[in-house]
Amino acid sequence: MQNKKFLPSITLCFDRDLWSVRADLSMATQTIHFVTWNVNGLKRNRDEKFQKLQNADVVFFQETHIGEQDEHIIEGLKNEWHVFYTKFTSQKGTAILIKKRLDFECISDEKDNCGAYVVLKCKLEGELYTLVSVYNHETDTKTLEQLSRYLQSMTTGLLVIGGDFNTVLNPFIDKDNSKGVTDRPNHRKLRSCVNKFMKSLQLIDIWRRKNPVKPEYTFHGQVASRLDYFFVPEECMWRVRSCKIRDSKMRDHRPVYLEINNVSTTLFQRDAQIQAIFQWLNLKKDLLADETGSSLGEESSHAVSEVDIMSAVQSLQVSDTPRPDGIPVSFYKDNIQYLIPYIKTLYDRIHRGAFNCSEKHFNKTVKSPHDENQHFFNVDYLIIANILTKRLDDFLESQSKGLVPKNSVSVMITPKTFCAEMRLSCIKGKIEEQKWSNPTLYQDFLIVKNLLRDAPEAETESVEAPIERDKLLDQGCPLTPVLITLALKCFASALAGRLKQNDILVFKESVILCIQPEDLEEVIAAVRNRDDEVYYIKELYKGNVDVKQLKCLGNECDGR
Known part of the structure; x- marks a missing residue:
């Protein structure tokens, strides 16, 4: 179906509260x-x-x-x-x-x-x-x-x-x-x-x-x-x-x-079901409004591919999960062939900086009534976040050298708190390195910054010299695990940069730093002194480790 064939059908008014969330809190959790x-x-x-x-x-x-x-x-x-x-x-x-x-x-x-x-x-x-x-x-x-x-x-x-x-x-x-x-x-x-x-x-x-x-x-x-x-x-x-x-x-x-x-966290409808694409598009009309003149279906040179979109949608699970707009994953899976132009346009606008996710409430969440740490996002947000997550994953996978020094000591660094506020400056250096060598990844990082919710403003923040706001790493956002891993990788790189021989192997939500035995105490002290409340550090083993085995890990273990 061509875009222009269904766009003129956006005629019905849609009630934003058509879908509501009901959490049965009266019954004890089983x-x-x-x-x-x-x-x-x-x-x-x-x-x-x-x-x-x-x-x-x-x-x-x-x-x-x-x-x-x-x-x-x-x-x-x-x-x-x-x-x-x-x-x-x-x-x-x-x-x-x-x-x-x-x-x-x-x-x-x-x-x-x-x-x-x-x-x-x-x-x-x-x-x-x-x-x-x-x-x-x-x-x-x-x-x-x-x-x-x-x-x-x-x-x-x-x-x-x-x-x-x-x-x-x-x-x-x-x-x-x-x-x-x-x-x-x-x-x-x-x-x-x-x-x-x-x-x-x-x-x-x-x-x-x-x-x-x-x-x-x-x-x-x-x-x-x-x-x-x-x-x-x-x-x-x-x-x-x-x-x-x-x-x-x-x-x-x-x-x-x-x-x-x-x-029991059940979606239910107060009125009629969303039975047509034009009803859904009418709900999203505020997100589609673009003062720059771009219309639905127009693509820039940085347009996201249909393959990327389909892969992201397929990875989403169909469950009775509350959403800010009430639209479930199943609607997207059933109608994705019609919704692809919208996802492409939305991605392009975010990429061009013509769409502020916070001002448009695109990164709005619903908290679980049973766990205040859990955030649920709208499905269109998850699709874009999943696409960017895969790209950052691929970048991290390519970073491991797979060359582990002989007689190395291995230490593991992992976060104490999985979800927290994150100062993007801790990974900015690594991303800045890609500005010329990998400009697509650099642009992806700018989109990530736009997608993440802002942390609350600090009381001591100066009006005259405002600093870049921290971002929230929410449990439930696909970007959270990969950003934590990227931050760990940057932290380990900073620790190892002055050492003679080292290698960093990346795993899901942890990194392994392989160093020479004489550098062990210095590395452990640096972790504990700098981020004692942020990272765990664990010495795994030392001595003459089988180098052939460890070389394989860097290439065979894709780390996610």
Whole structure:
């Protein structure tokens, strides 16, 4: 459809309060207890294993080892559990079990023919969920890509993914390096697959977010490692109450426990639905007003591509999340082919400096009634923020040299507070470096500054010599994690700049600084003296580290 064909149809007046948010605060928050566990077969010690699950409401199993002749093992569970499972294949089998004491309604279930996953769409205690149990076999580099495409289109409600992914996300802290055992090549390939999977759905490694510097492992084999994870989308992290790794007193894998707040935050309509694009466009008419004469559909040389827009929209999760304008993700996903001209025009206006996001209230948020730290943005804001996030991610990925000095000491630097006010001057130098070598990235940074909300004005701010306002890094904004990582990278670069040999490896929300042993005390002191309330610093190990292994990390680990 051409732009001019539907633009003249913008005739109806739209009530800004058509959509409202209702939070049922009268009912106490209910917690649902999840467990993900690679049980290494249900044929042995089944009863003993289920003793560990007495308080669980939802269980994700991996390596069930249930074949055609073993269905009696599952049948014996059906008195207490709703069971959805795959039969034994080369992937060893997965399952999802729902305790029958829960108010449960199955909407649909999807089982991988090779046994790598079970996807269950359902209602638990009246709320929508998409539950995924995954066993990513150590030789499988295709399943997560296929699963990602499916979940981008088919997820409803809260997406909860649990499973054994057979790789560590940060080899410096997610495995025991004291024995000097290197990553196997297939594990490095899997790490890249898992990182891409997480990016595609904006997933968070819940346990690591809750435990930024703690080394703890779920697998105790030749090398103790953290291979088992729970993931939820970044925007849904506020629903998480706790996440713990527990000792099963058995060999092999440990279970991971997750508590989710089963709160009701429901969108409802006071009047008629948005049934046509022109109604939506009429709602956005203030954003489209442009005194410079640019009209919808006109593109500048810096126009964002349709590929970028589609990728950003696909990564958004469909859930009952409140929005300032009340328009859900599902509307954008269903109508994106018609909304692309609007997104392009909006991006172009922000890029040209013709659109002030704060003055137009484009970066306005709704706070969660259950967690005041969580902010929800309009979907058009999220689309543009996601596009810029990917570009900054790609820039950070390209920065790692992948050359680690011999006999190096490794320290990890990570923020103590995930979301906070941020002085953009701390990353301005790194961005200024790109002004001539990478002007597109430099322009992207100017858009980022426009998108972020201003921090409250300081009482001591001088009227005669105003300083640049700090920006708010909101939980729920896609830009927050990558800006934190960029700030960490700049901080580590400043620390390491005067040292003889160093390298900085970038991971999600943390950096690893590899330095010579004689420089360790100086670096630790610099971190503690300069930003004691801002950063954690943790010495990981020192001595003759396997250089071949670490060289691989810089190139294989894309860090996000």
